[in-house]
Amino acid sequence: MPGPVPETRPRGGFTVVEIVGVLAIIAILAALVAENLIEKLRLAAQDAERTSLATVGRTLEQYVLRTRSIPALNNLPAALAADLAVAQNRVTHTAQGNPRWIWVDPESRIGTNAAGSLAYQQTAAGSTIQPQRLRLVVLSSVGAPLPTPAITAPTTNQFLQAWNATAGAVPAFLSALSWNGRPDDLLIQRIEMGTLFCRVVLENLDMNSDAWYSVDTTNTLSSIPKPGTGYVNSSRIFWLVRGTVVNFHYPDAGRTLQGREYVMEDVGYTFENGRWGRYLRYGPNRSSGWFGQMVDQFLAAPPPPGATRRYSTQQWVVDAMYHFLYCFGQWSLDYFYGGPPWPHIPGYEQANAGATGLADYSSDLLITR
Numbered sequence: 457m458p459g460p461v462p463e464t465r466p467r468g469g470f471t472v473v474e475i476v477g478v479l480a481i482i483a484i485l486a487a488l489v490a491e492n493l494i495e496k497l498r499l500a501a502q503d504a505e506r507t508s509l510a511t512v513g514r515t516l517e518q519y520v521l522r523t524r525s526i527p528a529l530n531n532l533p534a535a536l537a538a539d540l541a542v543a544q545n546r547v548t549h550t551a552q553g554n555p556r557w558i559w560v561d562p563e564s565r566i567g568t569n570a571a572g573s574l575a576y577q578q579t580a581a582g583s584t585i586q587p588q589r590l591r592l593v594v595l596s597s598v599g600a601p602l603p604t605p606a607i608t609a610p611t612t613n614q615f616l617q618a619w620n621a622t623a624g625a626v627p628a629f630l631s632a633l634s635w636n637g638r639p640d641d642l643l644i645q646r647i648e649m650g651t652l653f654c655r656v657v658l659e660n661l662d663m664n665s666d667a668w669y670s671v672d673t674t675n676t677l678s679s680i681p682k683p684g685t686g687y688v689n690s691s692r693i694f695w696l697v698r699g700t701v702v703n704f705h706y707p708d709a710g711r712t713l714q715g716r717e718y719v720m721e722d723v724g725y726t727f728e729n730g731r732w733g734r735y736l737r738y739g740p741n742r743s744s745g746w747f748g749q750m751v752d753q754f755l756a757a758p759p760p761p762g763a764t765r766r767y768s769t770q771q772w773v774v775d776a777m778y779h780f781l782y783c784f785g786q787w788s789l790d791y792f793y794g795g796p797p798w799p800h801i802p803g804y805e806q807a808n809a810g811a812t813g814l815a816d817y818s819s820d821l822l823i824t825r
Contacts, residue, residue, distance in 0.1 A: 502598055509645035524577070531575075550598055559607075564588065566585075591646065662707075662728050667682075672701050733774070779814075780814045
């Protein structure tokens with residue numbers, strides 16, 4: 457006799473408990489995903505703002521080098537926006553629309569400006585004082601906006617707090633203003649412009665002539681008087697924007713151009729025996745030994761008879777010799793690293809170029825018909 461048939465009951469779907477459990481799991485996963493996404497977006501915003509602030513800093517440096525000037529603080533955003541080819545609010549605000557604070561060091565000095573005055577336009581006189589604390593900070597937040605109203609003229613202490621703030625730290629002045637943003641959302645860009653200037657010393661040791669020079673353009677010439685009685689040196693010390701061209705002139709009636717150099721470092725030049733030079737000179741005691749005497753004799757010598765020089769002069773040869781000696785000395789500091797089979801090493805490349813130039817200029821003096 458067959459047993460009883462087991463009762464079967466078809467399932468109509470998930471129970472309420474099962475559905476609630478699934479929804480809870482989905483909610484937890486969604487929350488984790490959302491939190492992770494929000495954090496990634498925040499980190500991406502921080503990276504984008506760092507890049508933007510670094511671009512602002514580089515653009516300002518290039519502006520100073522190109523125009524030989526520093527715009528006033530209230531003109532700075534417009535000048536940077538023009539160079540970047542963007543709207544001005546792209547300089548003054550973050551991508552989130554939060555205002556940035558742009559501060560100048562209250563103790564900054566340049567040219568003849570009063571402390572804290574940023575505007576500067578280079579002339580032939582350059583800056584007669586060494587640039588002092590010539591620096592800016594740009595503060596921004598990709599999270600909670602900076603307090604309002606904005607501080608546009610910080611105190612020296614507030615500026616130093618911003619300048620010296622470490623990553624992830626909130627300067628005391630912001631805490632005092634009850635800014636409640638996350639420390640890592642605060643970004644500070646520091647811009648040091650003092651390094652864009654080079655010290656230039658011009659010295660006239662010629663007892664018979666004034667020393668003539670010009671800056672960037674030869675249309676406006678300046679002179680340094682010849683030394684007075686008792687061999688009192690006549691000199692001029694000033695600071696020029698890196699990359700400025702200094703032109704050196706002979707003391708003849710037409711102020712003929714002797715040569716020109718780009719100022720890329722702190723340098724000094726002397727004028728003596730009717731010409732400008734760097735280091736290869738007699739000096740105040742008129743005794744620099746046989747080498748200096750040979751240089752002077754070489755410069756005073758006439759060209760070979762029947763010479764068909766293409767471009768070279770004795771002064772160019774002396775300048776090329778100085779360039780080669782300088783480059784060779786710098787290469788030696790790197791223990792003569794480079795050369796075949798590594799000709800691309802900078803020290804070797806510069807010394808080799810100096811040797812080639814010296815050979816070209818000196819051999820050009822000897823070409824005759």
